[in-house]
Amino acid sequence: MHSEAPGELPLPEGGASGFEWDLDDDDADEDAKWGLTTDAAVVGTGVPAVIAVVVARDPGSWFEDTLRSLARQEYSELSVVVVDNGSADRLDDRVRVTLPDARVIRRESDHGFSAAANEARAFADDAPFLLFCHDDVVLGREAVTAMVAEAFRANAGVVGAKLVDWNDPGILTSVGLGVDGYGAAAELVDPGELDQSQHDQARNVFAVSTACMLVRSDLFTVIGGFRQDIPTCGEDVDLCWRTLIAGASVQFCPRAVVRHRGRFEERRRIDRERLTIRHQARMVLANVEFRRAWYRIPVSFVLALVDAVTSLVLGRFRRSGDDLAALAGGVVGLPRAVAQRSRIRRYRRSHDSEFEPLVHRGSYRLASLVRTDDGQSRFAAATESSRGYLRDLTATDSRAGVALIVAVVAIGVLGTRKLIGGELPVLREFVDAAQGTRSLLGEWWTAWRDTGLGESAVPQPIVPGLGIVSGVLLGSVDLARRLLVLMPLLIGGLGAWKLFARAGSSRARAASFAVYALSPVLLNSLGTGRLQALWVWAIAPWFLRRIATHAGAEPFGVEDARRGPWLRHVAGAALLLVVVGSVSIAGAALLVVSVLVLSIGPWWSGSRRAAVRMCVAAVASAVLAAVVLSPWIVAAVRSGDLTSITGIWFGRMVRPSGADVITGSVGPVTVGYLGWGIIVAAAVPLLIGRRWRSTWSVAAWVLALASWGGSLVLVDLGWFAGAGVELTLVPAALGLAIAVSMAAFAFEHDVVGGDFGVRQVLSGVALVALLLGLVPAFVASSDGRWYLPQGDYQRALNLVAEGDDFRTLWIGDADVLPLAGWELPGSSGLAAGLSEGFSPTVTQRSRLDGGAPVAQINAALGAALVGGTARLGQALAPMGIRYVLLVDRPAPEPFSPLEVPPPTGTESALREQLDLTQLPLAPGASLFRVDEAWPLRSDISGLTLPNDGNAKLVAQLAAPPIPAPPAVLGLGPGTSFEGDLVAGASVAQAVTSDPGWTLQTAGGPATRSDLFGWGQRFSVPDAGPATLGWSTPTSSRGLQAVQVVSLLLLLVLVARRRPEPTRRVRNIERPVDFDDLDGRTDRGDLDGRAGRDDLEGRTDRGELVAEPPADAAVITAEQPVIEPGEPGPIVAPAVDEEPS
């Protein structure tokens, strides 16, 4: 209801959309000054000429309505120019029929609205005003008159009309745009807002829509028209913004009522959100005044990052990608922005502060995170969509499924509660991230890995990936690490929930979700620090779903259904593999193999083509992913280190039995006999399933058995340290989830409705067994962290020393080390690895050959362990190794009860080294300090060393103990160091010898030579400042280029819109009654017209209906098959259209 505000006049008859208006006294005076009164409209001869510029491209039948509305304008000095913006069928004839006097300008190709509208610059001298119109508007008869009057009255540069809904003029669609300081715009009306005259007051606004926009010609010329690099989605805001900059105003004219059809996305394949974000960045870079740019632009950057991260968390991956792409585009387009700023500077007449009151306080962009595009709060939207879900789920046949889902979510949250904000220890694969974003990204960029004593190799993608994430999180590496560990839970759970989304069975989805989300394999992966297994678990259902759906394997998809581009589909699957492969290449391979095994299901059920498609797609995606991961694969192949790819090493840890492996009791979360319930439930569909229920359950069992068998073989051989047996058990977890889901499907398809018999009994057994199988997870959830140790070694070690200006040699079983160690020959699984400082980082979790230093360490350590030397420290000291740490469990007592003691005698061997001093530490760890450990870079001029520093270890150890030389060129690790050196200095660098290192001094490059057979030293010719740096080899650059380009190609392929099928639908839209603009139609009364909702099989209240209206549309082209229970495809309303 309209509430009358003080000073306002009553609404005219006919409502807000009527064309009679009253003015208050001030307006009347103003109008009188210009000779305007309500009694004497500006309609006659002598009024300023207006040229209406209608930009049209392949308009539907409504175009004639648009033209007619222009023809019916009461404004006498109105001429019309139609810009045919590359229509497939020329518009000349159509225009000529309705508007014989109109001029048509033909553009052979579509370069966007802005370029087309800029054709008006040619007529700018012919008329004081230009009226820009879309080809889908219908103007009220007095619209132009009102806008011109408003332009005079308010001395406005730009005047916008009141836009109302095409079908229901009682609904407002635009009364101007609100714009924040960062270029984000929002309508000033809420979606679906009724026109109750609440906006019927002319006012200054920041921007108005180009759907119907009156612009002063001279202004249009001065500001250069529309920016052509903003062809649409933001061109209105930009023009208005520059209008304000030029000192003019933008005015909203409520008396000019225009019906606007909109639905632009249905006519063009554009991604409005992406374009809008991109154009916002361009506008901010160009339009913001310099005195405000210093904070507006950085804040805009931060907002984009926040938007990207939040979108990522919310699962809006496309939006997140758009944000990042816009950021990148902003950087790339900086020169263009500078040029644009230069142009704007020429006509700037007002400071930003002068139109600051029009700027929206806050950020529409952030607001959009909590509100949907249609203005609804996301919470409300979620509530609404959930209501639909819940309505379906709480139907009589789904209550059990809903209860199960709720229970599983509750158990999951309960069991993970202490990990969300609590201690997340550094152990096994849950390594520390790194020193920071810069070091993570720097490691990728320099291609110098800080593993061992450093080596020339492009690191595994998880390193730059974590760097990017932490950068997006404003440098919070800890948060990035927490996300790295915990996000898989969310992703995998959602994946399990959506695995059978198309099949429309809430029971099956609930079963899949419950079995997969509470799989002991997952819980133990979390409880024992197995990151590889976590990510493979997270991606597995998504990968299977994508492959199987596109292959048309029932129940994931329909074999004969229309499919999108194969390459795009494979690229998407490859991206999933890249995500997994970034953490675990073996895991990615495991997923591919799993899909190949599961293709047994459709093959056996007779869908041979679907099975073949699954296999081909899986292999093809693996090939594409391998290209992205090629730097790491190449490095691994080159070093001949297969375990660097598998991440699995030999260890002596407790070997789970066959029963443990099958039930998933391979860690602290044990399931006992109850765990067999899942196995029993999974076996039931073998007995009761028919058709694809049966074949998929068989395939799932084959996968599970293969996974169990393979895992047990590895267990028996002791080859499951590092990644853990959890990694190879993920396929089994997936297989069980599928099999149990098939039990639910079988119950619905094959049991319900039949006579009581064995099938019914078995179904009951499956249900009971399933519930019993979930009980152990519920019990384990009481811990709150799935028994992940609460502490790690770092706390105790930080009491000893901090920083990273030294190295630590970690020794222990390969399964308890928090880094990837090299197995010591002849030591029965004992492994050793190096960290910088005390904290192993993500890059040290992956190893390659390690180079000569690792061979030297292995030789020295191997000798020390068997009594072959008592001078281990003398071998380690020049490497910058200040501490030797022997551990026998992943975390010290009392945090970890799991112990894998090193071989008997290991500690004794270290304790009897003459140059290692034992320091007290926590139980479970023995710490030794190396006597006279060298800095990472030192001046060894004062030492008496042979030229090669004793290349052989024997000679090195036979030499008298060497005192630690002084440090030079800084203390910490890195790839670039600076400092002052004296002439004749000899600088030793404790890194793997590599010619890529150079020391530039004032007198030129220093001579590099090998030292100790593994390191290097530089002979400084002249005194002065010196720079020691690493030059990335060309081969690494090439691999990096391959990686980036292939990744971008995959992203482009995935992001590319699927071409809409060509369709031709019968025009059943009602002709526009111009009189509607003066009155109203009843809301919701479609008068038999088939709207978009109807075609989706929904009523306008969002309810699903059984069948679309029979007369909704006749689709003559190929039409997507609507799955039972799924919303139908979005089909354009009943119009004649054939977009190119």
Next chain:
Amino acid sequence: MKFGRILLALVAVAAVVGLVVWFPGSSEPEPSALDRPVVAAAVADQAVSATWYCAAATAGPGEPFAHRIIITNPTDRNLPVRVSPVGPTGPVPSKMFLVPAHGPFVVDVDREFAAPGLSASVESPSGQIVVEHRLTAINQEDQVPCATATSDRWWFPALDSARGATAKVTLFNPFPGDAGVDIEVILDASARTPAELSGIVVPARSSRVVDLGAVVQRRDLFAVVVRARSGRLIAETTQTFDGSTGVVGLRMNVGMATESPRWVLPGGFTGQGVAESLVVVNPTDQRISAEVRVIPFAGASTAPEPIVLDLPALRYAVVDLSAESRVPPVGYHAISVATDGAPVVVARLNSVTGPPAAAPAPADGAPATAVRPAVTSGVAISTGSPVMAGDWLVPAIDAGANPAPVVFVHNPASTVAQISTVPVDPDLGADAVAAATSTIEVAAGDSVALTVPPSTRPGTSVGLRITSMTPIVVERLVTYPTENELAMGLAVPFRTPQSGPVPLPGR
């Protein structure tokens, strides 16, 4: 329900059952142990350097003992060796020596470093050198191989603080951290850690001598175990006997860091003027039984019935072999000690207090019966070997001594051992070495006594390399004619993957 479905389910169940049955798993991590020496050993490969620890540098009261380190280099190249001595007050600057190939090299510690009573560590770039040390005083002389490993636990089964005897233990800590030590004394009816022997601190890189006789007074037999609360060290005892009880001489004993259920002592002997006894210590907290077998050489007589010992927890038992009627009264014999799996520590004590009886003339064609060395006084202790190996080095034998030193070779295996002996003598050319190389056979379970041939340079030490395809145990008996003393001790095995050492077979 179709048969096919039932068959599918049965196959699945069978597969699951099969996996459960075939893979029992293990509840404990797979046990593993490093191949570390349990006795002093040289390393034929895998070594990038070798370190030997010679702890004892002094013994009883009165006149000082000369401390010499004897380094035997069996390789064919000269080796640099660094000797780093430490005394009670800390380290002394080390010195480098070049040890010639194929032979022993003697370092007079007292003279080289101008200080008495220095323990020393000897480092070499080769694992093959063998280091022993010798203490010498008037009528008192003994030598033993130094230790190659350190421990936090050292056993000394047989000590004597009776009249005329001194018992001292040298605690040698060559490491950069202090060591805290408790010395537990095991008597015939009790075990205790006296306050004076508790919490002894041995500072880093120093040595300390503890007079056990001052604490454990007037005991003709007691055992001690040196336990390190923190740190690691090397412990070695020295005992002197001044003849008050008829026995004169010096006994040096590097402690045993290892307990074992099986021990072999190849070179025991009895005869006129000889006292021999065996001490078996039960280090466990359980009562155990041990079986002692005396095995006469070359089947000289029928092996006596085993002697079974009943050992309470943390107690010792003594077998007086000289008085045991089952043991042949004359001749060499090996001694084997075995338990039912419980570890024990053993020591054999030999003392000579008079000349040997005249050897009976052998019957025609019969081999001569080996008899005890022809010294008239002396004491010796041997702790035997818990391992056997195929490659041994007998270091630093004075081949010109009279009576000649003896090397005992015991074959604990069940097959005949073919052993070859190669002299390690810098003065011998290749031809001479080849000529001096000999091969003999040792029957399964039997032993032989090899008399070392005279050296080309009397008065100098030589070594003897003994190899066998079948693992054997080698012991050495050295006599000191000038001091009228003797020393006994295990030879030094070489550690290789092929030749061991490996634990002795079960009984």
